[in-house]
Amino acid sequence: MLKKRIIGVVIVKGDISVQSKSFSRYLPLGKPEIAIEFLNQWGVDEIIMLDISASRKGVGPNLSLVSKVAQKCLVPLTVGGGVSNIDQIHQLMQCGADKISLNQATFNNHKFITQAAKVFGNQCIVASIDAIKEDNEYYVYNYIKERSVSINPTDFAKKLQDIGAGEIFLNNITLDGSQTGFDISLINMIANSISIPLICCGGAGMPKHFLEVLTKTNVSGVAAANLFNYFEHSVTIIKSIAFKDHPIRHDSTYTYNEANFCELGRVQKKSDKILEKMLFEKIEKEVI
C-alpha cells in the first residue's frame, strides 16, 4: 500500500538555510547540505529545497548548491526558486534534482508549466501554492509581490492541475512558523477537489499535529521545515509515533518504537530496568 510521506523542507537564502516565520522574518540556521545530510540519515521520505531569494533577485536557480546538497541526498529531492525556463530544469536535473517546484510561473507563465510537464512528465512538476487567511477567507499569496491575490487556493489548485502540475505543495503563510498545527479545513478543501497528490506545509509544531492531519485529511505528504531543525532525530521520532496508526515508511536502523515522549516529541528517560537490559544488547551494523 502507498505510504504517507513525511517531507523535510529546507528554505535557503543564497547559500544559507534559514528558518522562516510568516514569510517575513528569517533566522539563519547554517549550511543546507548539512541539514539535508541529517534529514537523510533520520529517514525522511523526501526533501524539498526552496530558494526564496532567487526569484526576488531575478537570478536563476543556485546550481552549485543543488549539486552540493544532492551528494548527501538518497531520497527524492525537489528544488524550487528562480526556475523560469526548460533549460534550467535540464540543468537542475543534471545537478541531482528529481522534481521541480514552480511558484512564480503559477502567476505569470502557465504555458511554461504545461511545456515543462510535456518534456519532463507531470510527475516531475510540483506547483507550489502559498495560501493566506484574511478576514476569514482564503487567498493565494504572491511572496514576491508581498501581497495576496484575489484567487481562491482551491480553484487555483484545480487550474494548476489542469495545465500540467503533477503535485501541489500547499504552504500556509498564516501558520508559517506558528507551531500551532495544520489548517485542516483548508487542506481538506483542496485535497478533496484535486486528483493529483497534495503535500501540506505550515504549522507543524509537535508530533500530534502530524497525527491530526494524517487522520483528518487524505494528504499524500506532510511537510515541515522549522520543526525538523529543533531536535536531534526529529524525523525518526515523529515517524516512531505516527507509524503505529498510519501507513508510514519506518525502517531506520534505530527507532524509537519503545520510547516514551512528552507532547513536544522529546524522548523521556527509559526505566532503569530497561536501561540495564540494553547494556547487554549488541546490535550488528548492517552491511549492504
Place this chain on the structure above:
Amino acid sequence: MKQPFIVIIDYDVGNVFSVLKALETLGYTNIKISRSISDISSANALILPGVGAFEECINNLHRYNLHSILNDAVLIKKKPILGICVGMQLMADYSEENGKFQGLGWISGKVTKLKLPPHIAIPHVGWNDLAINRESPLFKKHGKAPHFYFDHSYQFLCDKRFVIASCNYTIEVTAAINHHNIFGVQFHPEKSQISGLKLFRSFFDSIELC
C-alpha cells in the same frame, strides 16, 4: 572486490547524477556516464535511467543512435541492463503517453496510463511495498515486502511471466520486470535509501565478470 565496469547511459533526460551518486555510495569506482559505442560495448553492466516523458526519451535515444548501439549490446552481446522508471518503459513495444510512440521492443508489452478509481490520486507518488512474484537477482538482499519510491502516471503492462514484482495502488501496478539479461524497475532505487542500495548491490553481485 573486483570492480565491474558500469555505464550509465547518457541521453539527456535521465537523472544520471542521482544514479551515479548511489553507486558511488556503494563503493563502485569504475563507472562512466556515457553514450559512446566503445564504452557501451566494453561495459559489464548498463543502467538506463529515466525521468521524463516517453516521447522525449525515445526521441533522444534515436537522436544519439543509442537504439542500435543498445540493441547490439543487450540483444546480441547479452549485457545485463537495468532500466529505471521511463528507462524500463522504453523496453516496451510502445507507449500511449501523449500519443503512441514505439519503444525498443525488448520485452513485449505496452505502456499505458494507470487506470485508477476516481478518488485515487495520479501520479502514483511515494513509497510503496512490493509483492515479489518470483526469486530474482534484484531482491536477493531484501526482506519479504521491501518498499521503494515510485513517481509515475504510466505503467508497463506485459505478460505475467516477465513481472518479478508488483505493488498495490488500488490496482496492481507492475513494479519490476525481467527477461534473461534485461531488468527494469518502475520505482527509483537511486532514491529509495537503503532498499535501493540493496537492489543495486544485488544486481551487480549477480553479474559475472569476465
